[in-house]
Amino acid sequence: MSNTVKLKAFAKVNLSLNITGRDEARGMHVLDSVMMSVDLFDTVTVAERDDERINVKFIGADSVSAQNNTAYKAAKAVQDIIGCNGFDITVEKRIPIGAGLGGPSADGAAVLRALDVLYKLPSRGVDMRAVALSVGSDVPFMLTGGLARVQGLGEELFFIENKLKLFMVGLPAAPVSTAAAYKKFDELHTDCKLCPTDTDELCNLLLDGDSKAIERLGNALYEPAVSLSPEIAKNAELLRSYGGTVNLTGSGGMTIGYFTDIQRFYECYTALKDEGARVFAPAPTGVLHERV
Numbered sequence: 510m511s512n513t514v515k516l517k518a519f520a521k522v523n524l525s526l527n528i529t530g531r532d533e534a535r536g537m538h539v540l541d542s543v544m545m546s547v548d549l550f551d552t553v554t555v556a557e558r559d560d561e562r563i564n565v566k567f568i569g570a571d572s573v574s575a576q577n578n579t580a581y582k583a584a585k586a587v588q589d590i591i592g593c594n595g596f597d598i599t600v601e602k603r604i605p606i607g608a609g610l611g612g613p614s615a616d617g618a619a620v621l622r623a624l625d626v627l628y629k630l631p632s633r634g635v636d637m638r639a640v641a642l643s644v645g646s647d648v649p650f651m652l653t654g655g656l657a658r659v660q661g662l663g664e665e666l667f668f669i670e671n672k673l674k675l676f677m678v679g680l681p682a683a684p685v686s687t688a689a690a691y692k693k694f695d696e697l698h699t700d701c702k703l704c705p706t707d708t709d710e711l712c713n714l715l716l717d718g719d720s721k722a723i724e725r726l727g728n729a730l731y732e733p734a735v736s737l738s739p740e741i742a743k744n745a746e747l748l749r750s751y752g753g754t755v756n757l758t759g760s761g762g763m764t765i766g767y768f769t770d771i772q773r774f775y776e777c778y779t780a781l782k783d784e785g786a787r788v789f790a791p792a793p794t795g796v797l798h799e800r801v
Contacts, residue, residue: 512557514626516798517550518619519654520610521647522758522765525711527704528694528727535618537646537662538691543715544611544647545671546654546792551616553580553600555623562595563588579617587624590640591633593668596624607684609734609759611651614794615640617644618712621766622796623756624753638664654795658712659712672718675767676774677789678753680781682740682762690760703729720769726756734761747784759774765789 524543529537563583567573587593590701600619604612621641622629641648658667684755695701697730705727714722721797728734734757735742744764745755752773753766768774778788 512627514555514623514798516553516619516796518604518615518651519546519792519795519797520604520612520615520789521546521651521654521795523608523728523758524715525706525708526725526730526759527706527708528702528729529704531701532662534701535662538694539661540659540663541704542652542659543640543656543711545656546651546795547610547639547677547789548792549604549610549787550792551604551612551619552622553616553619554599555584555620556597557593557627557628558597559593559610560595561588562620563598564596565598565600569604570600570606573606579613579644579648580620581758583617583620583640583648584624584667586640586643587621587628587630587635590635591628591630593624593628605681605684605763607686608681608763609685609757609761610763610786611647613770614645614647614651617648618639619796619798620647621648622798626646626733626798635728651795655793656791658708658716664746669716671715671791673715673720673722674769675717675723675791676769676771677762678748678766678768678777678781679758679787679789680748680749680766681785681787681789682744682764683738685734685738685741685761687760690730690733693736694730697733705729715801723767723769726754728757730760731757738762747781748777750782753777
């Protein structure tokens with residue numbers, strides 16, 4: 510049996526991102542967000558070694574540390590629990606760094622899924638969701654993917670069926686540090702709260718396939734992200750000028766224009782493709798794997 514697993518690790522977008530408070534004990538913001546997997550992915554290959562070393566190599570992302578990354582953290586967390594050998598991990602990056610599309614979380618989730626394929630982790634006493642959460646707050650969602658309401662520090666997941674056809678055009682801006690965006694948010698909102706969307710209503714509209722859902726999109730990090738990367742505001746206006754309903758994903762800098770009309774979607778992309786526009790479609794899962 511092969512001890513190598515190759516996976517597609519899918520990106521995500523935030524249809525909503527409300528900040529409902531701060532967990533002072535852990536120094537993290539408490540969220541109420543709707544996340545959706547999209548069809549942009551990194552390719553992650555995990556191969557078991559004969560020794561205990563964990564090596565991570567990135568292709569297309571030279572600036573990422575060989576150890577200070579979610580792929581390494583995920584492998585090390587599992588190794589510490591079950592005492593397995595090490596791994597050679599290769600991550601071919603397609604999800605842009607600092608775009609708010611969850612690339613690092615996707616990579617960590619893919620490594621966890623690969624090790625589950627190799628070792629049947631729950632049967633060896635590994636709580637997959639707990640380990641995922643220890644790697645990063647978005648990793649539990651990315652491990653399953655699809656569409657979900659994500660609350661708390663990422664530990665509360667409520668998966669829902671999306672019955673609305675969505676077409677997306679994204680415009681990239683300069684990368685935004687998540688830590689810097691939250692720091693700026695705290696400077697702007699001393700009560701650590703901002704809820705620009707009604708998440709209950711958004712979820713109900715998505716379940717009903719109601720096109721009014723895109724009118725309920727919102728992101729509490731939009732203002733701090735724009736202050737760090739002003740190009741985000743320019744991109745938002747461009748997307749709106751072609752009929753898109755605009756929302757920032759994560760802390761930026763990818764701004765997404767959402768469409769329910771495929772003709773308007775096509776016209777927007779055609780007009781903006783020379784500006785670096787990218788197209789996205791919903792993906793049904795967070796990780797797909799195959800043995801090599």
